[in-house]
Structure formats: C-alpha cells, structure tokens
Amino acid sequence: MARPSVKAERTEEILVAFEHCVALYGVEGATLERLASQSGLQRSLVRHYMGNRNDLIIALVNRFLTQSSVTFGELFNYLESLNDDQALTMIEMLFDTSYMNTTQTAVASALIIYSGSHLDIANLLRIWVQDIENGIADVLKKAYENEPNDNLQDVAAGVLGVYFNVDSLEVLGDMGKFRARSKRSAVRLIKTLSQ
Amino acid sequence: MARPSVKAERTEEILVAFEHCVALYGVEGATLERLASQSGLQRSLVRHYMGNRNDLIIALVNRFLTQSSVTFGELFNYLESLNDDQALTMIEMLFDTSYMNTTQTAVASALIIYSGSHLDIANLLRIWVQDIENGIADVLKKAYENEPNDNLQDVAAGVLGVYFNVDSLEVLGDMGKFRARSKRSAVRLIKTLSQ
DNA sequence: ACGTTTATTGTCATATTTGATAATTTACAC
C-alpha cells in the first residue's frame, strides 16, 4: 500500500490541544495559531486532519459530549454495583479533586458561553445537563425508594448545581475550603431525603 | 469654555455594549469591531474614551465587581430590614428570574474563564465569591442564631452553588423546570438548619 | 528501485483586528 496513516493519533493530539486552548481562552480565543503552537503541529496539518475552524469546534463538542457520557456512565454503573451508600459514595466521587478533570470542566464552561451565540449547541448542552440530572436522580432513587420522584429530582438538580459550580470555580485557585463546604452541603441536601 | 463633555455617557454606553459582547462571545471574542457595531460608535471613539483593549477589560472587571457589590449589598440590606423569613425571602429573590440579569451572569462566566490565563483577575473573582458566600452566611445567621458558624457557612456555599449554577445555565434556554427544582433544593438545604 | 499513498512542509492571498494619530467638525463662552 503506502505510508501508514497516523490520522487517529494526530486527531487525538489536535483535539487534546484544542481542549487546552478552549479551556484557557474560550472558544473564540482558541485560535488555530494557538492550537498549532500548543499541539506542536503546523497549522496546515491541523487543517489537513480536521478541516476548518468550524469543523474543529464541531469535533470538540462531539468529543466533549461523548467523553462526558462515558465518564458519568462509568460512575453510575459503578454506583449501581454497590449494595448501599450509593448516594453518599456518589458525593465522595463527584467532589473528590482526584476524579476532577479541570480541562473538561473549563471546556464545558466555554461551550456554555458559546451557546449564547449558537443555539444548536445550546440545545445539545441542555440535553447534556438533563441527562446528568436524571442520572443523579436515578442513583438517589435506589437509595431512597420511598421518596416521591419529584423530591428526588429536586435534590438531583441541587446536587448537580453545587457540583457544577465548584468545579467551574476551581480555575480561580485556592478553592479547597469552598469545595469542602460545597461537598458537605451536598451531603446535607441528600440527607433531607427519607430513608 | 468649550464643547460640553459627554464622556460619562459615552463611557457608560461603551461599557454596556462591551458587556453585551463579552456575554455573547467571551472576553477574547469581544473584539473592538463587535463593540463598535454593538454600541453604534466608531472604534476610534471607543479608543478615545476607554483606551486600548486591555484598559477596556480592566474597566469591565471593575464595573462588574462594583455592580455586583451594589446589587448584593442592596439585597442584603433589604433582607436585614425584615423581621423574619430573611432566609427564605433571600431564596425567593435569588431564584426569581425577574431579579436576574442575564448579561451580568454571562459576564461573570466569561471572566471566570478569562481567569484561567489571568491570575490577577482570578484573585479578584475568588474574593468576589467569598464575599457573596459570607453575605449569604450572615443572612442565615440572623435566621438561625443557634446554629454553629461552620454549618451556616456550609449551607451558604451550597446555596451559592445552586444559585450560580442555575443562572449560568440560563443561557441554554428553557430552564424553567430546572430553575424551580434548584430553588426547591436551596430551600431544602436551608431547612436543614435548626431554628 | 519504483509507484503509491500519506505525512509534512512551505507559501500566498485575504480578511480581521488592533494601535496610533491626523484632520475635521461641533458646541459653548466671550
């Protein structure tokens, strides 16, 4: 045949670097020049593998959504395997910095801002939020079977909010205390559900 | 003397327009061209009154911080004037869309992302968050005098998180249900405090 | 060694963004 293709690796490298740029500078600030220097690849190569700027953004959104789906899917599957303490274990994992992915979180924030001028992405992210909220509610349902669904969903929205917030503020630095407080608040919230 | 100065008005117009641009496109996407067309003023005029791009960003940050300080100050002062139900009234106001300022919220999100590459702004915003958290904790303290300070601060962090999160997600549209759930969660959280 | 396919590099034109400053106009006081 011919020279072996490195498309898969390059694509991955480029998207990782693009994530970094978007996390640092926002979607509109993630220029192809920055991407090039961040990835160490020439701008022409980026174009060769990923197409133009818009193609790149679309690829980033898809990557973000699938990665998030995989991560939360694994989390929820693991929790389902537990006999008890699913809810509190979930809090432990959500608020543990060792499980946190700062780049991913910053990308989420950047995409949310980008949604303000791109309604198609806004729709995708709204569903993304709903899915996570539903996932949390499902975990809570297993631990608190007798609680009405509406209450479970309310608490799920609250836990999601506290969790999203503390992660998106992580970039400000020195958030240890605030993170601990947020975590204890999430626990408080869950304990309002009746066993 | 001479032609009357319109510096104050122009400055205000420019900053309002810049807020709009930052809210829609992020800090790095808020170009002077967009600002010019948004404000209806020529780019040269923007420069005349506000200086260069960096001056503009500094002015925006200061404006954001003082506006936020004024808004929350008024809120806390009003709550202080109430005899009881300060805590729940606070929730009513925080989660009422009629009190919400979508532009202001989006600016906050944009500045948080911008903080990732500008540590000086990150420090300002960290203090900004702490101040609001403390303000909420103070309100809670009046309503729940016997509760230990640490508990009050924990709940304050939680309420802040749920509130910040729902406001920053507002841009995704169609967030009525999620907002209602978030609000009920905040109430739940507060009710974990002992009277 | 040769053809083929892909990776990689190089180059160019164009559009956008920004900074800086000159030139002009306007409104007021006298």
Next chain:
DNA sequence: GTGTAAATTATCAAATATGACAATAAACGT
C-alpha cells in the same frame, strides 16, 4: 464671529487569523 476644548471622523501601518493549495519528504508493498 472668534477662540477653544471637546467630539467625531478619517486614515494608515502593523500584527494576527484564516483559507487554500502547491511542493516536498517519508514509509510501505511490490
């Protein structure tokens, strides 16, 4: 109406960002 200070407009150069495509180099099978 004239001087004056400020507003407004008009340009220019430089830097940056993007798109498109040509040219070269490298790795593989035969």
